Amino acid sequence: xxxxxxxxxxxxxxxxxxxxxxxxxxxxxxxxxxxxxxxxxxxxxxxxxxxxxxxxxxxxxxxxxxxxxxxxxxxxxxxxxxxxxxxxxxxxxxxxxxxxxxxxxxxxxxxxxxxxxxxxxxxxxxxxxxxxxxxxxxxxxxxxxxxxxxxxxxxxxxxxxxxxxxxxxxxxxxxxxxxxxxxxxxxxxxxxxxxxxxxxxxxxxxxxxxxxxxxxxxxxxxxxxxxxxxxxxxxxxxxxxxxxxxxxxxxxxxxxxxxxxxxxxxxxxxxxxxxxxxxxxxxxxxxxxxxxxxxxxxxxxxxxxxxxxxxxxxxxxxxxxxxxxxxxxxxx
Numbered sequence: 609x610x611x612x613x614x615x616x617x618x619x620x621x622x623x624x625x626x627x628x629x630x631x632x633x634x635x636x637x638x639x640x641x642x643x644x645x646x647x648x649x650x651x652x653x654x655x656x657x658x659x660x661x662x663x664x665x666x667x668x669x670x671x672x673x674x675x676x677x678x679x680x681x682x683x684x685x686x687x688x689x690x691x692x693x694x695x696x697x698x699x700x701x702x703x704x705x706x707x708x709x710x711x712x713x714x715x716x717x718x719x720x721x722x723x724x725x726x727x728x729x730x731x732x733x734x735x736x737x738x739x740x741x742x743x744x745x746x747x748x749x750x751x752x753x754x755x756x757x758x759x760x761x762x763x764x765x766x767x768x769x770x771x772x773x774x775x776x777x778x779x780x781x782x783x784x785x786x787x788x789x790x791x792x793x794x795x796x797x798x799x800x801x802x803x804x805x806x807x808x809x810x811x812x813x814x815x816x817x818x819x820x821x822x823x824x825x826x827x828x829x830x831x832x833x834x835x836x837x838x839x840x841x842x843x844x845x846x847x848x849x850x851x852x853x854x855x856x857x858x859x860x861x862x863x864x865x866x867x868x869x870x871x872x873x874x875x876x877x878x879x880x881x882x883x884x885x886x887x888x889x890x891x892x893x894x895x896x897x898x899x900x901x902x903x904x905x906x907x908x909x910x911x912x913x914x915x916x917x918x919x920x921x922x923x924x925x926x927x928x929x930x931x932x933x934x935x936x937x938x939x940x
Contacts, residue, residue, distance in 0.1 A: 611676055612664060617653040624662045643827065675717035677757060679750040684755055686722065687742040688713035689774040694797055694909065696729045709733060712799050713741065714776045721797055723747070726761040735767055740774060742766040786905045788936070792857035796910040796917055803919070804928060805853035806901045810894045813869070814885050817843035845881065851897070852905060853919070861911075862904060862919040870898045871924060902926045 610798050612620070621632050632653075639652040647655070657664050672684045689788040692712040698705055698840070709729035711722045722743055725731050735741060744764040746757040788803040794801065817826040819835035826843045833843045848865045853874075870877060883890055906922040 612671075614649070615652065616678075617650060617657070619663065620664050621653065621657050621660070621662060625660050628921045635708055673717045674713075674715050674720050677748055677755050679748050679755060681748040684746050684748065684757065685713075685742065685744040686713070686720075686746060687769070687772060688715045688720075688722070689738070689776055690735055690737055690741060691719065691776065692737065692740045692799070693732070693735050693826045696733045697910070711735060711741070712797070715774050716777065718777070719800070721799075723756050724763065725758065728759045728763045728765065731763075731765045732767075734861050740768050740772045742769050742772070747845055790857040791853070791855045791860050794860065794908040794917060794919065796908065799907040799922075801907065802903050802905040803853070804854055804901070804903050804933065805855040805859075807851050807872070807897050807899065808854045808859060809852040811850045811860055812887060812890050813847050813849045813880075813883055815845050815847045818846040820844040820928050833937075845884065847880070860908070860917065860919050862906075862921055864921045864924075867923050868924055871926060872900065872902070901928070902924065903928050 617921055618629050618632055618744055621627065622629055625632070627635075635656050636649060636652045639655055640649065643652070645797060647820050649934060654664065670683070670685060672681065674686070674688065677684070677686075687745070690711050690713050694710045694712070696707050696709040698707050706726055707729040709724045709732050711724075711732060712718060713722055722732075722741075724743075732741070742765070743757070745762060746759045749756050749758055786800055789798065789801045789803060791803055791805060794803075798898075817833050818824060819826050819838055819841050820843065821835070821838050821841070823846070824835055824837065825842060825846075826835050828834075829840065832840050835841050847869060849869050849872075851864065852859050853861050853862050864872060864876070870880060871882070873893060875896075877895070883893070903925040904919065904921050905924065906920045908919045910916070911918045
């Protein structure tokens with residue numbers, strides 16, 4: 609059964625009827641009263657749509673834009689531009705070893721995750737950011753509140769098909785583009801989310817060599833360091849720290865890089881770089897971050913090496929708006 613979330617039901621009815629959202633909700637409330645609670649709000653919304661002569665679901669298979677993807681759809685085709693390739697992972701089910709791969713993709717209407725199983729995973733292993741992809745014959749599942757399109761061995765997949773050029777909408781550039789989640793709701797690949805949480809543990813920083821020109825990781829080469837783009841270099845240093853954050857529903861390991869580290873600890877880069885030579889001083893410094901409550905924005909992903917879900921922090925707000933947070937709690 610195809611499931612349309614209640615907010616989308618309201619939006620579709622409003623768009624096609626010209627009625628305002630309060631007018632529609634009033635009709636739904638009346639219908640619920642008439643039926644003595646025998647249907648849900650969603651069911652009442654479907655009845656109202658039918659009474660108004662509105663067809664809520666125009667496409668249930670074939671080519672579908674991201675905004676129209678709904679749990680329960682089958683045999684759908686998606687054409688999108690790749691934002692991230694999370695790679696191919698092997699797993700064991702019984703005595704059988706199989707593979708899974710996932711891409712974070714988008715079109716002009718929004719973003720979603722495509723999941724490829726078995727032989728289909730190999731077909732997308734080499735897909736790169738900004739490649740275009742058409743994947744046919746998928747089915748839609750909901751994973752912890754996120755819609756995903758899944759493809760099995762029989763899926764028809766085309767990379768960079770001729771004549772396809774998609775401009776992606778801006779994403780995750782402002783706070784309003786992140787959806788608030790509880791840590792317990794985060795999936796293995798939840799992108800564009802934020803959590804309000806408290807730092808409960810912090811580990812010593814890790815420093816690593818980077819190219820001073822492009823910032824990419826530098827690798828040892830014959831007693832020196834080499835960048836894949838700029839050859840032999842005199843490296844600069846990047847850094848990260850790992851922390852545990854807790855929001856009362858669960859805790860999760862989070863990874864912060866450079867700017868996020870400095871914001872969390874209230875330090876300047878030159879000051880922080882001194883820890884390379886004097887790591888023993890970090891014990892006192894980390895007290896600045898322990899116990900801090902912040903809004904952490906980023907994505908969760910599966911760390912295949914440790915077999916656990918982690919949160920990669922893209923930005924953070926060390927001073928959440930107390931008034932807005934209170935209003936959010938009241939709304940929930």
